[in-house]
Amino acid sequence: MEPWLIGVIAGAVLLFIIFVVFVPIGIWFRAWVSGARIGIGRLIGMRLRRVGVTKLVDAFITGKKAGLDIRIETLETHYMAKGNVGTVIDALISAHSANIVLDIKTAMAIDLAGRDVLNAVKVSVNPKVIETPIVSAVSKDGIELRVRAKITVRANIERLIGGAGEETIIARVGEGVVTTIGSSVKHTDVLENPDSISKKILSKGLDAGTAFEILSVDIADIDVGKNIGSQLQMDQAEADKKIAQARAEEKRALAVANEQEMRAKTQEMQAMVVAAEAEIPKAIAEALRTGKLGVMDYYNMQNVQSDTNMRNSLGGSSKNDAKKPKE
Helix, strand or coil: CCHHHHHHHHHHHHHHHHHHHHHCCCHHHHHCCCCCCHHHHHHHHHHCCCHHHHHHHHHHHHEEECCCCHHHHHHHHHHHCCCCCCHHHHHHHHHHCCCCCCHHHHHHHHHHCCCCCCHHHHHHHHHEEEEEEEEEEEEECEEEEEEEEEEEEEEEEECCCEEEEEHHHHHHHHHHHHHHHHHCCCCHHHEEEEHHHHHHHHHCCCCCCCCCCEEEEEEEEEEEEEEHHHCCCCCCHHHHHHHHHHHHHHHHHHHHHHHHHHHHHHHHHHHHHHHHHHHHHHHHHCCCCCCCHHHHHHHHHHHHHHHHHHHHHHHHHHHHHCCCCCC
C-alpha cells in the first residue's frame, strides 16, 4: 500500500474520531425530533466548554415539551454558575401547571441563593405545617402555661430571596404566645379561649420579611405548669429570712463586742481602784510623818470607819432577815 494512501486513511480515521467525540450527533438529532432545535455549532461549543451536554439538553427538551419559553443559552449560563438546571426546570413546570407566576430569572436566582426552588413551589401550592416546640409563658396570676402550636404556612415566591426562614416564623410565634399569655389576667381565661392566642398572633403580621405567608396558627396542646407566682413569693420570703438572720447576727456580734469592751473597761477601772487603794496607807503615813495629819485625827478616822462598817453590817443583816420567809 502506498504511503500516501496510509496517511489519507489515518487522517480520515482521526477526523472521524474527532467528529464522534466533539460533535454529538445523537443529542442533536434527539433535540431536533423533540422540537427543541439546537445548532450543532452550539453543541460543539458546549462540549468544548466542558458543559454536561446530555443533562442540559434533556432539561431543555423537558422545558420545551412543557411549553416553557426558555433558551439553551440561559440554561448553559446557569449550569456554568454551578446551578441545578434540572431543579429549576422542574420548578418552572410545577409553577406553570399551578398558574403561579415564576419566571426563569427568579427561579435561577432562588436556586443560586441556596434555596430549594422546587420545594418552594410545592409549598406554595400545598401549604406546609410547622410545629413549634413547647413554649412556656406565665399569666398575671402567676400560673405557668405550656403551649405547643401548629403553624400553616405557604411559600411566598416574591420574598423567597432574602426572606427569613422557618426558624424566624417559629421564634415570632413563640414570642406572640408569651405576650398573649403574659397579658392575660387569669390563666383560666386562656384555657377557656385558646383561640385568643391565634387571633392575636395573626393580627400582628408576624410573616413580614419572611419567605412564608402564615395562613393559620392552631393551638395543638396547652398544659398547666407550675405556680410561678407562689414559687417567687416563697423564694422572696426565704431571701428576706436570710437577710433578717444576717442582720440579727450582726447586731448580736455587735452586742457581744460592746459587752467585752465594757468588761475590759470595768476590769481596767477595778485595777485603777485597787492601785489607788494601795496608795492610801502610803499617803496616810506620809501625812503623819510631815505633820499634815495628827494622831488623834487618824484615830478619829479609824473610829468613823469602824462605825460605818458596823452600820453596814447591821443594815445588811436586817435586810437578810427581812428576806427570810416567816415560819
